[in-house]
Amino acid sequence: MDFTPTEEQTDAHELAAAIFGDLATHERLAAVGTGSDMELWKALCAAGLVGAVEDVGLLGLVLLLEEQGRTTAQVPFAATCVYGLLAVTAHGSPQQRGRLLSGIRDGSVVVCGALPAVGGVRASERGELTGTVPLVPWLRDATHVLVPDERRRLWLVRAADAGCEPVESTAPWAAGRLTLDGVPGEPLGTPAAYDAAYDDVLATARTAFAGLQAGVCAGSLARAVAHTNTREQFGRPLAVKQGVQLRAADAYMDTEAIRVTAYEAAWRRDQGLPYATHALTAAWWASEAGLRVVHTGQHLHGGTGADLEHPVHRHFLWGRQLDAYLGCGSEALQELGELLVNGIEGTGEAGGGAAA
Template identity: 80%
Template sequence: MDFTPTEEQAAARDLAARIFGDLATHERLSAAGTGGDAELWKALCAAGLMGAVAETGLLGLVLLLEEQGRTTAQVPFAASGVYGLLAVAAHGSPEQRERLLPGIGDGTVVVCGAVSPPSPVRATDSGRLSGAVPVVPWLRDATHVLVADDRRRLWLVRTVDARCEPVELTAPWSAGRLTLEGTPGERLGERLGAGTVRERDGHTEGVHADVLATARTAFAGLQAGVCAGSLARAVEHTNTREQFGRPLATKQAVQLRAADAYLDTEAIRVTAYEAAWRRDEGLPYVTHALTAAWWASEAGRRVVHTGQHLHGGTGADLEHPVHRHFLWGRQLDAYLGCGDEVLQELGELLVRGEGGA
């Protein structure tokens, strides 16, 4: 395994860091409220960062999402990158790729996802979908939503054809409730046939399993950035805040909490890198994606709690920047799934010998 970024991946990461650093400021994030930052999204896509994911792969996307997580920038980069660009590029028909990928790359097409099982959506063979998904992150910013039905088939639905109602989450992710009432859907890769699978070193993975594992890996990478940002703020605070004439950072208890948070953050990062690298190399990676999701859920929660705790009373201020990291960390914990549930799914796959264990 070699997680060293390629020249293209490193260049994209550095450019993303500059754009997020310049535009995702505390003042702009506070002004955005619970909505997305349209100006920042336009700047990212104009710089070619979303389109670059087609070349840099899932590992490249994870690197970009780390930079987003450091600033908690309110743009649907993870959602559109996973459920849009990577899903269509890997599993879309030639016609779908030609029609959709340019728009996803330039940001005029934004795709969010409702693919986690079990699905409340039923679909007819003619492509009419019915059911309601209570929470879909970034639905309010999306032009399309990738929906899994109860048979784990994937459908692209235009949001203008569905009923979308705003829903507020712990983190400001422009979420919504999706209601489908005989809504037309377009089967992802339908021209490739209903049995479409992806070959990986002698293993086959269903389209749904591949997209779900890709999402888990990408959002774990986002959590790595959220945790790194929270820890960086805590380190800065404890180095400058004094108690009894000495910086808080000189206290052994503070050092131990920060060290544990650092190790947790690195565990999230390296497991996300491994899962992403394996996908890009065409290797089985479903169990590795679950491992990354577990670390992001369990360790991520610990890190953002530590970041807030090390700020002392300041961490209780809802307007302080570190509180936004806390909210994002807890939202990602919930989105990736309860740690025990993820661990159970991983264990079941290992027992069956599936997922490239």
């Protein structure tokens, strides 16, 4: 394995860091409230960062999402890249790719995902979808929704055809309750590969959002380090206390564990190798370790961390949301154990080869 970024990945990463760093400021996020910053979204698309994921692959996307996580920038970047760009590129028909990809690249098409499948949506023989999904992140921003039915078939649905009731989630992800009442759906993938498409998209999402969690944790820890180095108690910085140093060191190691497992899963997909168990490993670290890190970040701020308006509190909310998104740690661990016991790796050649 070689996680050394390519020149294209490095360039995209540096550009993302600059845009997120310049525009996703504390003041701007406070002004946006619980909605999305669509001006920032336009800037990211105009810079070509969504389209760049076609060239930099899932590993490149993980690098970009780390920068989003560091700033907790409120844009549907992860969702559109995972459920839109990568899903359509890997599993869409030539007609779907020709119709959707250009709009995804320029930001006029925003895709969110109602994954994982929970059995709440049924599809008729004519492809009409009925059911509800209680919470879909970024649904309020979306033009299209990728919806799995009870048989794990993936359907693209126009958001305008569905019902959307705003729902506030732990993190400000412009979420909504999706209601489908005989809504026409467009199948993604071929009948012979429905399961493979679902497995690939879910594993891709778990890997990408683990990368996002690595950024959230890195941002939380950076704020905690800055605070403890400048905050004094009895004439000495808090950072010189051994207890503070140990908490920060544990948080750093947890963050690196999230990062390296996400890198490995992403690299394997880009290489066309099986990566289902690796994606679940990354998801487990993102859930279990991510929760520890954002709690540490808030705790090391002392009473300041209890301020709901303090920037570190956003990292706490994002970390808590990512802990449960796509399955909490215990669920990921159970699924991983079942795969290992059954000797099934899966999710490799079709998805990885198409996205590389």
